[in-house]
Amino acid sequence: MKALPRLVALISDLRLAIVLLLVIAIASGVGTAIPQRETAEFYHRLYDPQPWLGLLPGEGVLALQLDHIYSSGWFLGLLAWLALALLLCSWRRQWPALRASLRWIDYRKPRQLSKLSLAESLATDQPAASLEKLGQLLEGKGWQIRRQGDRLAARKGLLGKVGPLLVHAGMVVLMLGAAWGAVAGQRAEQYLAPGRSLELMDSRGSSKLTLALDNFSIQRDPAGRPEQFTSQLRILEGDGSDGSLLKQAQISVNHPLRFQGVTLYQADWALAAISLQLGRSPLLQLPLQSFPQLGEQVWGLVLPTRPDGSEPVLLSLGSEQGPVEVYGADGSPLGQISPGGEALEVKGLPIRVASVLPASGILLKRDPGVPLVYAGFAIALAGGGLSLVATRQLWAIAEEGPGPGQLHVAGLCNRNLTGFAAELPQLLSQL
Incomplete structure (x- = not known):
């Protein structure tokens, strides 16, 4: 039983999470450098004559699953490990910190306030009235106030404590979406000539949509090098026999079409036929x-x-x-x-060549994890923004005396303590 807490502490260690992030980033870079989801013959032809980095021939690339990194078992395992580390870190550290910030801390004696990061004492003939005015000033600035007799507690910016939890939650949701897309997503590249169509099948093999190519053009520079490819597409319902048009659009490189969970990218070009x-x-x-x-x-x-x-x-x-x-x-x-x-x-x-018919290379991707990826990004960004909100706490005690009384004020701040230290005397000067 004693080993379990040590194991949880090891998995949720921040240094381990940083190492995992570094390994995942390196693996993603390798996935960018090595073409993904090609045939085995492709990797043998590409890397057998000249091994990748001088180390890995085609067989090594296939054995290490570098041909499909993002859906490989070891990459998904890294994502799961990082997600577990973030969840445990949130459970062990961020959640207790949030719960602790929601509890009001009651300092009863001026000596307790003097030990805090910021502490000031103000001589006043009416400590109770000064305390009341201080509470009104803080309420006017958006602080939450809790009064108890001759003392008060105030706090502001509690949403900043929620930020780290949201960042962790967003990263977990993002990784879940990426893993789901890698495992359950579909990817296929097809070449279509103008006037041809392609039936888009679902996972059960039934035709749901038909993709028809009306026109395909290649824009070239003065030297004849291709600069841009453009396809005029129609999406028809079912097998297209009834001619029910659902969508008509144009795609080009870096301008895909998204429709009913399918994304169509302009990926490549080829030559389909020659008229002789x-x-x-x-x-x-x-x-x-x-x-x-x-x-x-x-x-x-x-x-x-x-x-x-x-x-x-x-x-x-x-x-x-x-x-x-x-x-x-x-x-x-x-x-x-x-x-x-x-x-x-x-x-x-x-022999006379009348014309040459080019073909459009269209990449079709169906990724069910995209909504989760976008949601994860949004949650993480919101959490990052909230993490920048400074959480401030302030306490004040009115001390009556035989002569002039005193108002003891002290505060804490998790961010920009220097700014809070400059703001506190300005606040007391208004009393």
Whole structure:
């Protein structure tokens, strides 16, 4: 039984809470540096040739759960440990301090007041009248007053004692929301071409909403580098067959759309399809695929130039603006084709590129813990603001004497004691 209080004291130690906060901050930084929730092949391809920090290959990143830090068991365990430490600290220290501040302390003798941080004695012919006037002055300044015969007690700023409790409570609620979102949240990235739609399923697999992309544009700088991506979206009810429009909006990078618990982010872009004309054929819209072995953002397709499928060529491009590079089966360059421009004769076959269809990369996130995270922030901020409120206490005793009497006044303050020390003589000068 004796070990339990020591264990509680250890867990609620402020130094331990600071260490936990530091470890959580470092882990969050690692989660920012390492891409999260990718496939195992992605981490092997990224870190096997060059281990992360020169120490961890792909297998090490996966073994330590660094590919999904925020939902890993050890990270959630750290959050739970910190939450428990804050709760125990509030229970052992902050709650007793609040209860103690609500109790009135009664000092009966002037000698008791002289031992406090601030103490003054004022000579007066009418100590009782001065005491009464002091009470009226304090009440006019918003102090709570308690009179008992020849003495009074006053206090102001008790809300400041609630601040630390609210800060701890807000942090616990915030961590609860973050953990709930990491465990129960959903995240998926989809590429949509204009005119296409995507059904949004709930946890039971039934279609609740349909996301349709009407238009997607890429804004580029003069050098051709992408600067901004913009998608025109429609959200339809159910599978969209009845055409019931619920929301129409535009999203771009740093300007997401939030709707019924789902957040849609403009995350990336790709090339979906290319419209070709082979000789005198009608326009053919053919899908493009990514070629990571040729570069980070390179798309293309293999196109046969003969009816029997022989003599293929590779069409590749890195932008919807082109140009389209044409390579032979041996990798030799055969020319370039500009979208919307003239045809290029390749092995006797004229090939014209009419247009290239880009695709919008949309990140869909459903995080049930977001309301708790926002509520936790609000509670913690409110508590931080209240913690700045100084709690002041003041006592006064009227002492009658054979000659001039005295009014003994003393006070305590948990913040800005210097300011309170300068205010007390000004208060007594009004008596």
